[in-house]
Amino acid sequence: MSVMRVLVSGGAGYIGSHTVVRLVAAGHDVVIVDSFANAKPTVVGRLEALTGTDLPVHAFDLTDKDKTERLFATEKFDAVIHFAGLKAVGESVQIPLDYYVNNLESTFSLLRAMRRHGCDLLVFSSSATVYGEVAPVPYQEDYEPLSASSPYGRTKVMIEHVLRDVAGIDERLKVAMLRYFNPVGAHPSGTIGEDPQGIPNNLMPFVAQVAVGRRERLQVFGGDYPTADGTAERDYIHVEDLAAGHVAALQWIASHDRKVSTWNLGGGRGTSVLQVVAAFEKASGMPVPYDIVGRREGDLAAYWADPSRANAELGWRAERTIDEMCADTWRWQRANPDGYPD
Secondary structure, eight states: OOOOEEEEETTTSHHHHHHHHHHHHTTOEEEEEOOOSSSOTHHHHHHHHHHTSOOOEEOSOTTOHHHHHHHHHHSOOSEEEEOOSOOOHHHHHHSHHHHHHHHHHHHHHHHHHHHHTTOOEEEEEEEGGGBTTTSOSSBOTTOOSOBOSSHHHHHHHHHHHHHHHHHHHOSSOEEEEEEEOEEEOOOTTSSSOOOOSSSOSSHHHHHHHHHTTSSSOEEEEOSOSSSSSSSOEEOEEEHHHHHHHHHHHHHHHHHOOOSEEEEEESOSSOEEHHHHHHHHHHHHSOOOOEEEEOOOTTOOSBOOBOOHHHHHHHOOOOOOOHHHHHHHHHHHHHHOTTOSOO
């Protein structure tokens, strides 16, 4: 394995921060760029303590193409892992233009700088949302046509098309697009984890905040789905497994000639909302009171990944169970009841 100098965009965020730790452990030289719109600067000190290394950090928004150009002009990178972007599905419906501008422009800015300065490897943070509402379950990478039901999801679809087109005419560029499912959990040390701003959009951090006393009750959206217990089923993946998938994907595209590679990163199984609640109560020893309310528009009954391509090509698989996901989430939440300090 060759050691690479890797720029991690959004490297102080939830998935980015865990991937930084994995990259350093694999011997790579890591640089972070983050606007800190969705992350706290205090994350960086914790990452340096976990990795035992100084991590250069550039605090700016990648939509600023002049600053992006200056960064690539002054530092040499072998690869980019691109997490940066706005990511709340509900918010994207309310402020769609912000999502299209931020997520697309940041990608354009990165691609231009990469092409000008000979950085030829890109791992892109995509999403299972690109499969839309009618793809058969389990989701497989070759499914077409890609679609999405929110502006956030449509930015992922658009960027995937952009990356295919650009890689198609750039003889050097190689791209990995990682479609991940429902990332949860935290680093086993409890020092880094998921710290959503405001009311959590996702199930696990909401459950954790109820257990730790920050919120009174969980609302379960829909109890009449055609599933075992009537609640929606999702493919939950531990963020540590997800981070390992990014390192494996980077190393794979560095050593293979394929221009564009797409991999599902998921566990390949569905877990219901009530199963998550039960597992979290077991892990934490705390009650998680909930009310079953009406379904949310656009929510699917159940979906999960077919991860066999990543299993076969990357030698990667999701190893951690829902019990481990809940135990690590609780360790993080209990040690950081109010999230990261400002």
